Amino acid sequence: MTVACHDDSRLSIGCVDNLSRKGPERRQAADVAAAPAPLTLGGMTPQPNPEVGTAVKAADRAHVFHSWSAQELIDPLAVAGAQGSYFWDYDGRRYLDFASGLVYTNIGYQHPAVVAAIQEQAARMTTFAPAFAVEARSEAARLIAERTPGDLDRIFFTNGGADAVEHALRMARLHTGRPKVLSAYRSYHGGTQQAVNVTGDPRRWASDTGTAGVVHFWAPFLYRSRFYAETEEQECARALEHLETTIAFEGPSTIAAIILETIPGTAGIMPPPAGYLAGVRELCDRHGILLVLDEVMAGFGRTGTWFAAGLYDVVPDLLTFAKGVNSGYVPLGGVAISGAVAETFARRPYPGGLTYSGHPLACAAAVATINVMEEEGIVGNAAALGASVVGPGLRALAERHPCVGEVRGVGMFWALELVRDRETREPLVPYNATGEANAPMAAFAAAAKEAGIWPFVNMNRTHVVPPCNVSEAELKEGLAALDAALTVADGHVA
CATH class of the missing domain: 3.90.1150.10 (Aspartate Aminotransferase, domain 1)
Structure with a gap:
């Protein structure tokens, strides 16, 4: 297999000193020292260019502030390029990406059809405000709605998964008029303020003031059961009983939503036992609570179905997505909204929005990605x-x-x-x-x-x-x- 690198691996970067300069001086120095020979791959063997890698690393360490990290204790790899299931560094070493980035390159890196769609959209209309009807935005919403379960036919676009969760929970609270949200301990829902509070894992701790209206509960996980279960059936029944008790003691009339990752991702990829999600759906229906399924990681083919909800025959009231919707090529997320929730805002303004909601480049990438997934x-x-x-x-x-x-x-x-x-x-x-x-x-x-x-x-x-x-x-x-x-x-x- 012979692969040609794309422009993202041809970096016009001079020495480390040049990278620290400002304004015209920096541009002139970069022009003088510009671009060593571009990296190419022959038979998937990248040619090294360690000088450029050193400059990239130096600029990163001088100026980039990384997520979830003690800045002086990290050593990020300088990446020269990527193609398909692989990426490579400036020393010429390639890696098979068993992480899909952060579990989002569902169609791999640099798929030519999606790259071409982004280029075509950029030539036609790079951006436009969210209050207008734009072809790429409308088509992306249509294609997503065709694949969501049930009547989740309205799509609110966000910039990523965390703000999709933020808006889904805001919609749930406004729709029900209730303040609380229940979520599982073994979960991750994003890094923004509300999303990190509904998160269950330790990344929540630094931001959790106990005032976000969130109550955590134990979801089923037989291998490390909190319910002393010995079978999947016992784990399912006891987890549902625990959730029912939690609802009762918190007060059903105070709970707007239960949010669950359909299959938890970062927390450990624990497919729920048969009947659990259906049982949660029944508890929600009984008490007028909305069910929000977070499919940011599990959605768009990751589980061998368009959405993991399809494996369990459960339809939520709200479904959040991001990542695989366009393989992460341009940031995009969203909320798929049921008819009942959408009706709440038919004549009542929804108090939320984003400058880049439904960004044309991101939506064009989503359209191309969904079509590629179907065609291939x-x-x-x-x-x-x-x-x-x-x-x-x-x-x-x-x-x-x-x-x-x-x-x-x-x-x-x-x-x-x-x-x-x-x-x-x-x-x-x-x-x-x-x-x-x-x-x-x-x-x-x-x-x-x-x-x-x-x-x-x-x-x-x-x-x-x-x-x-x-x-x-x-x-x-x-x-x-x-x-x-x-x-x-x-x-x-x-």
């Missing part, structure tokens, strides 16, 4: 290879590696639970471990990169979430690399 059978590819290659491959790894406590997932959405002891299920590292306590997972991640894959690692888990159009050969390459990395993790088994 990408959703079906995720389902088929998930069942025939990823699932069996990961279970075979679990048989060989004592550090693997559990394998779980569907489509291109899988997790390995890494443990010190299979019998006790003690995690390989403690909950929310940092520094030396996290050394076993850091060693595993380093070994994975050395073997040629870029892993998605969170706490004591590694997630296997490659692009949904990944090939069987690429998956087998990645599983072999994962096999080598797990040998390192085995060294920390009790």
Whole structure:
């Protein structure tokens, strides 16, 4: 396979000193030192250009403030380019991306049809205010509404997943006139103020003042059951009983919404047991509570269906999306809204909006992405290879590696639970471990990169979430690399 790099890998960057200059002086220096030969790939072997990589890294460390990080303790990789399921650095080393960026490059990097659609839209209309009807915006909304479950036919566009959650919960509170939201402990819903408060994982702690109107509860997860369950049926029944009790003690008339990731993503990819989401739907209907499903990570083919809700035959009142809607090529998210909620705002203004809601470039990318997914059978590819290659491959790894406590997932959405002891299920590292306590997972991640894959690692888990159009050969390459990395993790088994 021969791949030509695109313009994003041809960087006109001079020395580190040039990058620190301002104004015309900087431009003149950059022109003088401009552009070493562009990176090219021959047979997927990138040619190194370490001088440019050094300059890129220096500028990053001087000026970029990174998410979720202690700024002086990180060492970000300088990326030269990407194509399909791979990306590469300036030293010429390529990686099979088993993280899909942050689980959003569902059609891989630089798909030519989507790149062309963005270029065509930019030539015609780069941007326009959200109060107008614009072709790309209208078509993106139509295509999304065709694929959402039930009557979720109105689409409110946002810039990403966190603000989609913000607006979904605002809609729920205004529709019901109630203040509270219930969400699961094992969850992630975004980094903005309301979204991070409904999040369950430790990223919430620094921003949680206890005044956001959020109550957390335990959702089902049999491997680490909070309900002393021994079967999926017991876990489902006891989790629903726990939620019903939580509703009763919080006061049903005070609860606007229950928000759940249909299949939790960052928190561990735990598909809910059969009947759980239907049971939550029934509790919501009984008490006039809205059900919000967060499909920011699980949506648009990731689970081998357009939306994970389709696996469970459940229709929410509101559904949030982002990431895979256009493979992350241009930031875009949104809320799919039921008829009943939409009617609330038929003659009453909705008090919310964004300058870039339904940005034409982002929507053109969404239209092209959805069409590509249909034309190339990408959703079906995720389902088929998930069942025939990823699932069996990961279970075979679990048989060989004592550090693997559990394998779980569907489509291109899988997790390995890494443990010190299979019998006790003690995690390989403690909950929310940092520094030396996290050394076993850091060693595993380093070994994975050395073997040629870029892993998605969170706490004591590694997630296997490659692009949904990944090939069987690429998956087998990645599983072999994962096999080598797990040998390192085995060294920390009790």
